[in-house]
Amino acid sequence: MKNLISFKIIMLITVGLLLTLQGCKKSVNSIGNPENRSIKGAKNLSATKSGPLSVCYIEVNNNSILDVGKYTLASNGANVFDIGIIFAANINYDTSADTAQLYFNSQVTSVLANAATQIKPLQNQGIKILLSILGNHEGAGICNFPTQAAAQKFAVLLSNAVTKYGLDGIDFDDEYADYGTNGTGQPNSSSFVYLVTALRQLMPNKIISFYDYGPAASELSYNGVTVGSKVNYSWNAVYGTWSVPNVPGLANSQLGPAAIDISSTSQSTATSLAQETVSNGYGIYLTYNLSDADTHTYISGFTNALYGSNAVYNASGGSGSGGSSGFTGTHSIISVQSGLAIDGGANTQGTKVQLYTSNNTSDQKWTITASGSGYSIISAQSGLALDGGANTQGTYPWLYGANSTVDQQWIITASGSGYSITSVQSGLALDGGPNTQGTNPWLYTANGTVDQQWTFQ
Numbered sequence: 001m002k003n004l005i006s007f008k009i010i011m012l013i014t015v016g017l018l019l020t021l022q023g024c025k026k027s028v029n030s031i032g033n034p035e036n037r038s039i040k041g042a043k044n045l046s047a048t049k050s051g052p053l054s055v056c057y058i059e060v061n062n063n064s065i066l067d068v069g070k071y072t073l074a075s076n077g078a079n080v081f082d083i084g085i086i087f088a089a090n091i092n093y094d095t096s097a098d099t100a101q102l103y104f105n106s107q108v109t110s111v112l113a114n115a116a117t118q119i120k121p122l123q124n125q126g127i128k129i130l131l132s133i134l135g136n137h138e139g140a141g142i143c144n145f146p147t148q149a150a151a152q153k154f155a156v157l158l159s160n161a162v163t164k165y166g167l168d169g170i171d172f173d174d175e176y177a178d179y180g181t182n183g184t185g186q187p188n189s190s191s192f193v194y195l196v197t198a199l200r201q202l203m204p205n206k207i208i209s210f211y212d213y214g215p216a217a218s219e220l221s222y223n224g225v226t227v228g229s230k231v232n233y234s235w236n237a238v239y240g241t242w243s244v245p246n247v248p249g250l251a252n253s254q255l256g257p258a259a260i261d262i263s264s265t266s267q268s269t270a271t272s273l274a275q276e277t278v279s280n281g282y283g284i285y286l287t288y289n290l291s292d293a294d295t296h297t298y299i300s301g302f303t304n305a306l307y308g309s310n311a312v313y314n315a316s317g318g319s320g321s322g323g324s325s326g327f328t329g330t331h332s333i334i335s336v337q338s339g340l341a342i343d344g345g346a347n348t349q350g351t352k353v354q355l356y357t358s359n360n361t362s363d364q365k366w367t368i369t370a371s372g373s374g375y376s377i378i379s380a381q382s383g384l385a386l387d388g389g390a391n392t393q394g395t396y397p398w399l400y401g402a403n404s405t406v407d408q409q410w411i412i413t414a415s416g417s418g419y420s421i422t423s424v425q426s427g428l429a430l431d432g433g434p435n436t437q438g439t440n441p442w443l444y445t446a447n448g449t450v451d452q453q454w455t456f457q
Contacts, residue, residue, distance in 0.1 A: 049078035051306045052277050055209075055235065055256065056081045057132065057288040061107045065129070067290050069122045071299055075309035077419070080299060081287075083128045083207070085171050086111055089161075090136035091154070093182050099150065100140040102133075102157040112165045119166060121374075124411045124424070128168040130207060131161065134175045139184030141177025143215045145191040148198075155198035162206060169207030169232075170199065174214030187215035193222040196230040212245035213237035220247055235286040240265040242273060244282075256284025260302070263289040267301040274305035330367045330380055334358060336418040336453035338435035342366070344399060347382040352396045352440045355432060368456075374409040374424045378402055386410070388443060391426035396440045418453035422446055430454070 058065050068084035092103040104112060111118045112131075119129050135141040145151040158170050172192075179186050199208060208231040210216070220227040228234075228249020235256030236243040244257040257280075258273035277285050285306055296313035303311045333342040335355060341364040343356035358364065365380035377386040379399060385408045387400035402408065409424035421430040423443060429452045431444035446452065 049073060049076065049307050052256075052283050052285045053082040053233075054080055054303075054306065055083040055085065055233075055284055055286050056290050057085045057087045057286075058290055059087050060111050061105070063290065063292050065111050065118055066122065067292055069125050069127055070314055071296060071311050072314065073303060073307055073309040074312045075307070078307075079126055080303055080311050081127060081290075083130060083168075083209075084122060085130045085132050085209075088132040088134050088173065090134060091138075091140045091142065091177065092136050093138040093140035093184060095182050100145070100154050102154070102161060103136060112161075115165045117372075121411075123166070123168070124374075124422070125413060128207060130169045130171045130209060131165075131167050132171040132173050132211070133158065134173040135177030137176055137178045137181065139178055139181035141179060141187070141215075142172050142174050142195055143177070143187035143191045143219055144179050144185045145188075145194060146185055148190070148194045151191055151194035152198040155195055155202055158199055159202035162203060167206075169203070169209065171209040171211060172196075172216065173211040173237075174216035175211075177214070179215070187219060189219050190222045192216045192219050193225050193227060193230075196227050197225060200230040207232045210234040210245075210247065211237050212243075212247065217246075233284055235259060235284050239288060240269055242276060251283075252281050253283035255282055256286045257282055259286040259288070261289050262287055262295060262298060263291065267298050270298070271301040271305050274302035278306060330365050331456040332358060332360065332364050333366055333377075333421075334455045334457055335432045335435055335451075336455060337432055337450045340432075340435065340437060340439075342441065342454075344379045344381055344384075347379055347384065347399065349384060349400060351384075351399045353386065353399065355435065355439045355441065356437060368412075371404055372406060372409045372424065374411045376402065376404065376408055377410055377421075388423045388425055388428075391423055391428065391443065393428060393444060395428075395443045397430065397443065415448055415453050418455045420446060420448070420452050421454055 056068050058068055065084060065086055068081045071080035072078060073080060086108060089108055090103040092101045094101050122129055145154065162170060196208060210227065210231050212234050226249045228247045233254050234245040234247040234250055236245060236259040239259050239261035241259065242257050245255050258277045260270045260273060274285055285302065294313045296311045300310040303309055338355065339358065340355035341358040342353050344363045345351050345354050347363060362381040367378045367380050368375050382399060383402065384399035385402040386397050388397050388407045389395050391407060406425045411422045411424055413420050413422065426443065428443035429446040430441050432441050432451045433439050435451060
């Protein structure tokens with residue numbers, strides 16, 4: 001086993017060096033890079049499905065951002081929604097300093113301040129989380145910065161928020177600014193271009209999106225620089241309609257002409273717009289107003305058109321569960337690679353779990369329940385929990401007294417022909433190693449290989 005550990009470490013170092021050497025060439029493949037913002041570059045958001053990205057605005061004043069993680073495809077457990085948007089932060093105006101300020105109301109503050117339980121679990125599930133920015137009736141907006149320096153200053157505030165709260169990007173919505181209030185200026189041709197240019201420089205690998213609405217929709221180019229050269233995506237802002245955003249520089253794969261309000265757009269219209277999105281080769285399908293209620297029947301209307309599958313609702317999705325249903329309860333956990341089951345062995349404190357011929361005994365039964373940012377996996381035989389121990393590369397998870405700590409929390413996510421089991425603490429995946437009888441599964445860098453794929457029976 002020591003030789004195997006050495007081999008895997010050598011391979012890991014080799015791969016790391018290769019990636020480092022290729023880094024200068026591969027930077028253009030980042031999802032946030034304006035030189036490669038297409039759907040092809042974004043498919044990692046939901047690796048187990050193909051088709052348009054599904055984007056969802058969540059009104060966090062009324063509903064939980066975690067709702068965006070509660071829907072998966074019945075066919076393979078992939079996330080229905082690829083991008084969730086916190087709606088919304090505001091641009092306020094400081095009359096004493098004559099500057100725009102970034103403002104969070106109490107509900108947005110709560111989401112951001114609790115990013116570990118409100119944002120990170122969704123990201124662990126494979127969903128990108130953006131923060132939407134819009135006016136607040138005080139005269140300040142994305143389209144009336146008086147100087148380039150003022151736009152750059154606000155871009156810094158946005159970039160700092162993305163970094164501080166671990167977000168995946170910023171969405172711009174030019175509504176409710178009430179330009180002219182408090183003596184502010186009217187929209188100008190340079191403001192929005194200056195803003196997105198500065199933000200792209202500050203966030204080269206993050207997502208920037210534009211809700212195609214308001215004065216900014218008519219101010220998309222200045223001095224030869226286009227907004228479309230700086231943002232990743234743009235989408236229609238009128239729900240229940242089809243309208244292709246006119247944002248020069250964006251390909252069809254980066255545009256969302258279809259927009260629906262889940263609370264008011266008819267299911268037949270939502271389905272028709274989804275069909276039109278696919279048939280015309282557009283890369284985004286926009287939804288709004290996802291509520292805390294189970295609406296999987298409605299959502300299935302457009303997921304069938306987009307992905308050929310019904311949607312499934314999982315109440316514990318978005319809390320680190322990977323959004324896939326059916327995990328809670330008692331199961332055998334079987335390696336996709338070898339067909340061997342995870343066995344508790346002696347089932348005493350400190351025992352390393354092992355792979356053993358599947359025999360349906362209580363040694364191989366595990367009770368799975370939601371816990372913290374993921375799931376706990378408890379031996380049905382002993383009541384001891386699967387614990388990541390040191391939670392470092394090469395660690396062998398063992399059985400330990402259940403204590404609900406992060407060492408005992410696991411994220412279960414659809415992967416290949418099964419599911420990955422990933423430590424919340426370290427982000428390392430449970431790996432079957434040589435996948436032979438008596439092997440102790442260990443923690444290893446998540447790589448999506450069959451050694452890291454498991455089924456629940």
